[in-house]
Amino acid sequence: MKPTSSDRPDNPKPASIYDVAKRAGVSIKTVSRVVNRQSNVSDATREKVMLAVDALSYRPNIFARGLASERSFLIGLLYDNPSAGYIAAMQVGVLTRCREEGYHLIVESLDAANPNIGRQVHSLVTESSLHGVILTPPLCDSQAVIDALIRANCPFVRIAPEKPFPGACDVRIDDFKAAYDMTAYLLGLGHKRIGFIKGHPDHGAAQSRFAGYRSALEHAGVPLDEELCVQGYFSYQSGLEAGEKLLSLKDRPTAIFAGNDDMAAAVLACSQRFNLKIPQQLSVAGFDDSLVAQVVSPRLTTCRQPIREMAEAAVSMLIQRTAADAPVERRLDHELVVRESTVPPPGANQS
Amino acid sequence: MKPTSSDRPDNPKPASIYDVAKRAGVSIKTVSRVVNRQSNVSDATREKVMLAVDALSYRPNIFARGLASERSFLIGLLYDNPSAGYIAAMQVGVLTRCREEGYHLIVESLDAANPNIGRQVHSLVTESSLHGVILTPPLCDSQAVIDALIRANCPFVRIAPEKPFPGACDVRIDDFKAAYDMTAYLLGLGHKRIGFIKGHPDHGAAQSRFAGYRSALEHAGVPLDEELCVQGYFSYQSGLEAGEKLLSLKDRPTAIFAGNDDMAAAVLACSQRFNLKIPQQLSVAGFDDSLVAQVVSPRLTTCRQPIREMAEAAVSMLIQRTAADAPVERRLDHELVVRESTVPPPGANQS
DNA sequence: GACTATGATGGCAGCGTTGTCATTTTGTCG
DNA sequence: CGACAAAATGACAACGCTGCCATCATAGTC
Missing domain, CATH: 1.10.260.40 (lambda repressor-like DNA-binding domains)
Structure with a gap:
């Protein structure tokens, strides 16, 4: 008995x-x-x-369950110090879906630069036989992490990865369309000469954004001026250099669309040296809606990723997980966030 | 075999x-x-x-371990949408100690206003027999949560609770000393008429801060002027009203110390209507070093709680947990963060 | 040298659940 | 109403680990 x-x-x-x-x-x-x-x-x-x-x-009891069955009802969220707001929003989304599905969340903060990261991930996954893990930037592009996960036979979903990975499940926004929309918005304001600062050439997202920019120009019948497209690397420093180059042109652009907010913020700083008033003399747009976009003055027009929704989608993918190895890519809608840094170009008739 | x-x-x-x-x-x-x-x-x-x-x-294996022994190696972190930065910092601290001790972290975001919160907490704790949980504001002051935890016989540590609770283990800063230090700093700059905006009267921390303010004045031999102490409720709105009151005085203060950053930010906004230049004509200090303190212009002098350290201390208390029911209070050192919003009063000889 | 304390090691049950398979009950049809 | 399929239910062995107790070896004591 x-x-x-x-x-x-x-x-x-x-x-x-x-x-x-x-x-x-x-x-x-x-x-x-x-x-x-x-x-x-x-x-x-x-x-x-x-x-x-x-x-x-x-x-x-979660332990008895996990021990007796293959199902652990545990989802892992792995992150490496991105901005606090980003991970907080992410976590809320993940928790929302977890609660709905009766899952629990184990979080782990990792250092992407730590050479032991592979072992760490492997340990975590094997000892708690996670149902699956969610990888946020920049961890989602860490080869060591992905290898460890595959070795441990643990399903994972990557959020907004920069680089493609064969057979991976990803959740992201449509970078192409987002950049297209932003460019179309600037064109709509009346801008014809729109500078573009590209992101890091190794990053898929950077490529897509540039392609979106070009496509929007093309559809609007505005010829692409190679001079207006300069290389950046997503860093503030690279944005500074790119801005310098663009603003030194004799036929200066009336708007600059940077591949991310950091570089856009750099353009803002840069424009001071050229004695340009933002946004009256130069419109500036960024990408990501990171904290800096809201703190800088004037606040940046940018493009926001629906982080919570992306997190929820990631959990759903992990839980539903039909065909184990089916690579999936979910693209969620972005949102154009118009703030004070963009206005019609000087001398334009505002409609 | x-x-x-x-x-x-x-x-x-x-x-x-x-x-x-x-x-x-x-x-x-x-x-x-x-x-x-x-x-x-x-x-x-x-x-x-x-x-x-x-x-x-x-x-x-974490499940086998949890099932076979009383030790689950699982710590719970419960929170209800505080600022993103706060919870992120907290989580980093918690994770640091957890990793060191071989524990894992389960996080759960709760809605303090949800009438089912007691059941939710009870479920979580019983089904995963958590080693202990960490309660962050405002959850640490939720009677329903605390009741559920006690009923489930689950140890918990509260971080920076506003109200005392008999027999609870708390981690906090010394609000009295922190407010004392801030006031002493303002006095040191040469201010004699220092306005104070109190926090919500129900919150223990608000009381302590006010007491610290008064004590510092007393030690400096500056008589307390009741007129300079106005009631606030920690909200931006209440800060606006309090600021209005203080700045309308015929013998206006040269500095205002608000019970938290939100109210201090309100004073900043308020001072514009009085055409006061900050900090030249009025110094303003806040408390908490929340995000708003860094975003506002000029950036606020404030008092930071060492959130990470507090989180680490909380985990340590949970793990060491010697005498099961011994109430403990750990007070960590705060840090005065001097920014641009405070300078010597007009006409003072800067030393 | 017999006897005891102490350290080192192993055997086995049991933690609360689920998977497998056997058993019982119910329903259907000629 | 008997035969048979299908649905409902239960018995029991895992799952991987730790707690308890037994056993064995070694050293110390008189």
Whole structure:
């Protein structure tokens, strides 16, 4: 005879499946079936069990579950100090879906530069047999992390990865379309000479954004001026240099669209040396809607990724996970955030 | 005979304690002892086992451990949308200590206003038999949460709670001393008429800060002017009203110390209507070093809580947990963050 | 040298659940 | 109403680890 919690009414120990089975007058197996929403249980029995579950506030023990089955109900969120707001938003999205699905979240902060990162990830995954993990930038582009995950046979979803990875599941925005939209917005304001600062050439997102920019110009019938497209590397420093180059042109652009907010902020700083008033004499747009976009003066027009929604999508992909190895890419809608840094060009007739 | 992973070399399943025992030529019990750093193992045996552990990259399974012992190696972090930076910093601190101690972190975001919050917390704690949980503001002041934790017999540590709770373990800064230091700093700059905007009267921290302010004045031999102490409620709106009141005085203060950053930011906004230049004509100080303190112009002199350190201390308290019910209060050192919003009063001789 | 304390090690049950398979009950049809 | 399929339910062995207790070796004591 199994001892049950009810043997000691004052026991703080939570109710076990035995308690529920006893109270409902069925076997523990049947309770298990009801709790896991499996078929082959009569409505009457289900009802009885549910009642007992509620009465005892029974929750299946996560450890026993994880040990007995392949399903751990645990999702891992791995991150390396991105901006606080980014990870916070991400986490909220992840937690939302986890709660809905009865999963729990284990978070781990890693240092992408740590040579031991592979071992760390492998340890984490094997010892808690995670159902799957979510990789945020810049971890989603760490070869060591991905290798460790594959070695441990652990499914993962990458959020907004920069580089493609064969067979990976990714969640991202459509960088091409986003850059297209931003460029179209600037064109709509009346700008014809729009400078573009490219991102790091190794990053897929940078390529897509540049392609979107070019496509928008083309559709608008504005010829592409190679002179207006300068290379950057996503860093503030590179933005400074790129801005310098663009603003030194004798036929200066009336707007500059930078591949990310850091570089756009650099253009702002740079324009001071050229005695240009922003946005009256030069419109500036960024990308990402990072913190800097809101702190800088004037605040930057930029493009925001729907971080929460992306996180939720990632969890859903992990949980549904139909064909184990099917690579998937989910593209969510971005959002153009118009702030004070962009206005029609000097001398334009505002419609 | 127990099957081991090595029966199938290509099996992605991680090494189990059986594999290690077999390889080291000892019993699983001995492996367990070594892994858990227990005594009564000879150095030679320990060495052998360690070697096997390393060779197989063995990590004890978290579920089996949790099921077999009372120790879950799981810490819970509960929060309700505080500022993103706050929770991010907190989490980094918690994770740091968890990693050092071999614990994992489960995070859960709750809605303090949800009437079901008690059940939610109880579920979480019972189903994963957490070693302990960390409560951040404003959850640390939720009676329902605390009740659920006590009912589940789960130890908890509160971070920077506003209200005292008998028998609770708390980590906080010394609000009294912090406010004292800030006031002393302002006095040191030469200010004599220092306005104070109190925090919400229900919050213990608000009381302590006010007391610190008064004590500093007293020690400096500056008489307390009741007129200069106005009530606020920690909100931006209340700061606006309080600022209005203070700046309307015929003998206007030369500095205003607000009970938190939000109210200090409100004073900044308010001072524009009075055509006061900050900091030349009015010094303003806040408290918390929240994001707003760094974003506002001029940036606020304020007082920072060492959030990471507080989080680390909380984890340590949870893990060490000697006498189960011993209430403890850890007070960590704050840090005065001097920025552009405070200077000597008009006409003062700067030393 | 017999006896005891102490350290080192192993055997085995049991933690609360799920998977597998056997068993019982119910429903259907000729 | 008997035969048979399908649905409902239960018995029992895992899962990987730790707690408890037994066992064995070694050293120390008189």
